Amino acid sequence: MTKDPFEEYIRHIEADKKEKSYAWQTAIGLQQVDGLKPSQYLISTAIKNIEGEISIDTAEQWISQYYEENPSLTSENRTEEADKVSVRIAKLLSEPAFSFNANQYLAIHTYLFKDIYSHAGQIRTYNITKKEWVLEGETVVYGMASELRNTLEYDLSQEKNFSYRGLSLEEIMMHLATFIARLWQIHVFEEGNTRTTAVFFIKYLKTLGFNATNAIFAENAWYFRNALVRANYNNLAKGIYETNEYLLLFLRNLLLGENNLLSNRQLHINSDQFLKKQDIEQNPDEKTRHSEKTQKHITALSQVLANRIFSRIDVVNTLHLSASASSELIKKMLEIKVIEKVAGQGKGKYRFR
Numbered sequence: 642m643t644k645d646p647f648e649e650y651i652r653h654i655e656a657d658k659k660e661k662s663y664a665w666q667t668a669i670g671l672q673q674v675d676g677l678k679p680s681q682y683l684i685s686t687a688i689k690n691i692e693g694e695i696s697i698d699t700a701e702q703w704i705s706q707y708y709e710e711n712p713s714l715t716s717e718n719r720t721e722e723a724d725k726v727s728v729r730i731a732k733l734l735s736e737p738a739f740s741f742n743a744n745q746y747l748a749i750h751t752y753l754f755k756d757i758y759s760h761a762g763q764i765r766t767y768n769i770t771k772k773e774w775v776l777e778g779e780t781v782v783y784g785m786a787s788e789l790r791n792t793l794e795y796d797l798s799q800e801k802n803f804s805y806r807g808l809s810l811e812e813i814m815m816h817l818a819t820f821i822a823r824l825w826q827i828h829v830f831e832e833g834n835t836r837t838t839a840v841f842f843i844k845y846l847k848t849l850g851f852n853a854t855n856a857i858f859a860e861n862a863w864y865f866r867n868a869l870v871r872a873n874y875n876n877l878a879k880g881i882y883e884t885n886e887y888l889l890l891f892l893r894n895l896l897l898g899e900n901n902l903l904s905n906r907q908l909h910i911n912s913d914q915f916l917k918k919q920d921i922e923q924n925p926d927e928k929t930r931h932s933e934k935t936q937k938h939i940t941a942l943s944q945v946l947a948n949r950i951f952s953r954i955d956v957v958n959t960l961h962l963s964a965s966a967s968s969e970l971i972k973k974m975l976e977i978k979v980i981e982k983v984a985g986q987g988k989g990k991y992r993f994r
Contacts, residue, residue: 647666647669647684647687647688658691658692658693661690661691661735662691663855663856663859664730664731665687665690665691665727665731666855666856666858666859667730667731667734667843667855667858667859668727668729668730668731668734669683669684669727669859670858670859670860670861670862671730671835671836671840671858671859671862672726672727672836672862673862673863674835674836674839674862674863674865674866675719675833675835675836675941675944676937676938676940676941676942676944676945676959676960677719677720677722677723677726678720678723679720679723679724679727680723680724682704682707682724683704683724683727683728686700686703686704686728687700687728687731690731697728697732697735700731701728701729701732704724704725704728705725707724708721708724708725721757722754722757725756725757726754726757726833726836729752729753730753730836730840733749733753733840734843734844737847739844739845739847739848741797741800741801741848742797742801743790743793743794743797745841746793746837746841747762747764747829748762749840749841750762750829750830750833750837753833753836753837753840754832758831758832758833760831760832761833763830764786764789764790764829764830765786765789765828765829765830765831766786767786768783768785768786769828769831770783771943771944771947772943772947772979772993773867773870773874773940773943774909774936774939774940774943774979775867775871775905775908775909775910775936775940776870776874776910777909777910777911777977777978778978778979778993778994779874779876781870781873781874782826782873783826783827783828784826784827784828784829789827789829793824793827793829796824796827800820803816805849810897814889814893814896814897815885815889817846817892817896818872818885818888818892819885821838821842821869821888822869822873822885822888824838824841825838825869825873826872826873835865835866835869839858839862839865843858846896851896852896853895853896855895857891857894857895858895861891861903863905863936863937864887864891864903864904864905864908865888865891866940867887867905868887868888868890868891868908869888870908871887871910872884872888874910876910879910881910887907887908890902890903891903905936905937906936909936935970935973938960938962938970939970939974939979941959942956942959942960942993943979943993945959946959946993949992950983950990950991950992951990951991951992952987952990952991953967953968953971953989956970956971974991975991978994979993980993980994981994
């Protein structure tokens with residue numbers, strides 16, 4: 642398996658550069674929640690910043706100029722978005738300034754997605770659903786469009802007035818898990834909610850004395866999002882209840898330095914049955930790795946193609962997979978009934994169920 646050159650670089654840098662490198666790792670890792678991957682140019686720019694050759698402001702300018710000078714690189718694979726949002730997250734995480742209020746939350750979204758989304762910083766005006774792999778195509782019930790601002794301000798005011806005095810670390814972790822789950826569930830924006838929430842949360846944690854900029858977010862961003870999903874989903878008819886247990890494992894690793902297993906497979910509402918459906922004969926470790934990679938691909942696709950009829954070429958362009966790998970992924974999604982074939986639209990057309 643090919644090693645990520647940026648991860649290899651991080652592993653060998655001096656201790657005094659670690660904090661800056663972790664900010665970049667977190668920024669880059671968070672793109673995974675939307676199935677995005679930054680370019681090699683972004684990686685090389687990040688390394689120059691970590692090494693002290695350029696400032697974070699210069700890094701941001703370089704990325705902006707790179708796409709102005711190379712407009713042909715802007716394509717459906719959203720690499721420009723991944724690059725620009727990565728450098729902006731790294732910049733925000735390097736700055737101590739922070740206000741715990743709704744305006745700050747909206748401002749983070751505005752800054753991250755300016756010139757990317759036309760609705761950057763704007764509260765969504767319609768209700769949404771999102772098909773989740775971890776829920777077998779079901780959706781979390783998100784906040785109502787007509788109440789989003791009020792709900793956001795209420796949740797933040799409740800947290801601002803909450804006192805942590807006298808609580809044990811265990812109680813603090815439980816409260817933080819509940820807070821971030823509720824904040825994310827509002828889903829204030831049309832897109833970019835998880836990345837905005839993560840940045841806001843990390844900066845808030847710093848005001849509480851926690852060092853939340855480390856490799857945990859970078860390596861487990863997709864797990865973080867799936868844990869948020871499970872913290873906000875109920876299906877009492879099937880005996881499924883919202884749970885913060887997965888968020889707690891993530892937070893304990895992030896803030897207390899524990900080493901709990903963070904497995905996306907375990908978050909699936911039918912994890913045992915899902916593994917049985919995998920049409921591969923590999924050793925257990927490799928099977929789990931393959932399963933989690935498939936889960937990541939499905940989540941990325943569902944976020945981009947959830948409301949569209951799509952073909953294999955859309956899978957190729959979205960995930961940068963080969964034609965054969967895309968066909969195999971489509972086959973698996975059909976087997977586990979995440980997608981279905983669409984008749985009357987030509988050969989090889991599909992949609993999410």
